[in-house]
Amino acid sequence: MYRNLTIRQKQIVWAWAFLALPVLFYTVIRFYPTGNAILISFQNWNLLGARTWAGLENYEKLWNDPVFWKVFQNTFLYLLIGTPLSLVLSFVIAYHLDKLRFMHGFLRMLYFLPFMTSAVAMAWVWRWFYQDVPIGLFNNILSGFGIPQISFLNSTTNALPAVLAPAVWAGLGFQVIIFMAGLRAIPTSYYEAAKIDGVGWWTVLTQITLPLLRPTIVFIVVFSSIGFLRIFDHVFNMTTNNPGGPLNATKPLVLMIYDTAFNGFNMGYAAAQTVVLFTILLIVSLIQLRLLRSE
């Protein structure tokens, strides 16, 4: 049977033979749980008893839950502050690091180090930095100068930026490396031509560097957007006693899902939240991929 196939057909058979493993893997590990989660979102289930049909009840509850809207807002705050901030910071660092020769490798290593550190360990260290006197580093410094203490984490306004800061810092190293690779990939001939024409650095930056970095920028935006939309470990570890607090000021959607599922054992409601998160991630990614395609 196999013998009678044309070479083209044989190639297809072999391609599928090799593809079978990842396809199987994705079906079992990704698609089946995803489908199951969507199914559970229409049911009530406390992990122990039987699943019962709930119809759209979980989604209705979500729509009317003030905590969900607060959490929704937080999630987008993480995205809208985190992504542009880390993009600008990492570009500025990469741009200048690229021009620097002195201790270049060492500095690059320093920027990359936080990315390699465990998020949990990092979150706990920052959590202690943020404490009040007598143990908090920042507040000890402030009080050393006679400046009143700042409530970093125990504040409804300061907590979210305080939690976001180490998350941005942690992701910076990776983005700097990607930007530097992007910068190196720009052919030097453009810069030489610009030099001959005698244009200023601003024009070089806006007319040559940034346009040619576009694929890199799109990649970083997509990548870090997904990261900030799914932020969990920094928030959870910096606020473990009062996850997402105070008063839900730092709670992202993933933490709400975790809490509903594994503290409240309300799997149906948690699944409904997951479906919403999935939809948001899908839409954001599609929009960003669209931007990439218009290239």
Added chain:
Amino acid sequence: MTTRIKGLVLAGLTSTAALFSSAANAVEIEYWQYFFDARVTAMEQLIENFEAANPDITVTMTHFPYADYRTKVAAAIPAGEGPDVVQLFYGWLNDYVAANLIQPLPADTFPASKIDSEFFPMVQAMKDGDAYWALPTAVRSLALFYNTRLLEEAGVEPPTNMEEFLAAAAAMTKRDGAGNITQVGITAGMTAQDHHWFREGLVRQMGGEPYANDYKTVNYNSEAGVQALEFYTDLFMSDEPVSAIGFMDEPQAAFKAGRAGMHIDGSFRIGSLNKTRGLKWGVTELPATGDGVRSNYSSYWVNAITTKAEGEKYDASVKFMEYITSDEAMQIWLDVVGELPAKPSVGLTEENANNEVFGPFIKGLAYANTTKFANESAQRQLMVEMVERIQLQGMSPAESIAIAAEAEQKLLDEYYSK
């Protein structure tokens, strides 16, 4: 059919083995609990003693992290795997019964009337009609830990009532030049055990009743409740605060570090405080009101026989349950884990009740109440937010407690309507 053949073969094998060895292990039962060092050690001792007394039964203990516990139990038992005897938190009983995971204890071995009279009254929450679903080995209650050195330094005695308590806290509070607190008189934080102290302690002491209708109706939104909340928030919000929320990150961390004069916690904290080098501490009952009213909170973990246990495994499980709820087991649990015996006959012995560490907890059991939680972490969160609204948003205690009560009622209604 195959299992029957397997059983026959197994029986044949074991009876042959019995000819050669006197301690043949005919029945093997499985016991599950979550991982907590001292509890595992204590259970190992109990199993050893039990096996020595019952050479024909082997007990295998499995334990895993608390976070996975419920999921694994829920997945294993319906599949016919997992434990024959299982440990669960008292608050989970309804869920376990509803999911058909556990079976009632046999009335002939565990007659309800006997248990009613022998165990501390709060255990009756495990009773349904004439049968008990589950029984604890140990119970926990709250007490006031104090730092002996700081107390001496401030020249005060361990407080017995609220007035002395506030005075002692004030005497032990220290501030730096800028007025920042560097040592608290008493730790505070609803995230720790304070929410229990508030519910079952302060509210009742102020003359209130935190819940009504068998914990199905929230009842702390009352004058007593507001008074209790004001007493609590005054600790860290008055003009001369004696505490600070989030001081040194966690209440017990501040106490362990010797930066807190007093700390309210459960008996399960004893073990870790004993391991803290350089900390000299003592413990006393929770402060009473001026007219001597005391109230405490107690909770417990119970053991139950699962629906998986049948036939000889069931008989072996009953025997095992009998042993781990015996006086001897309770004393071992107290000595190893520091959790209190569930029977007054063991707990209130002269020696235990006068023990300077366990004594205050055991005395506390006499006037303790057990909150029936629907979702403990969510209900605690509401207490946390109740305080945050007052502290961070300047809301009045009366308004904040009303919001908390309404939210908690909604949560309870949802839970009990299922």
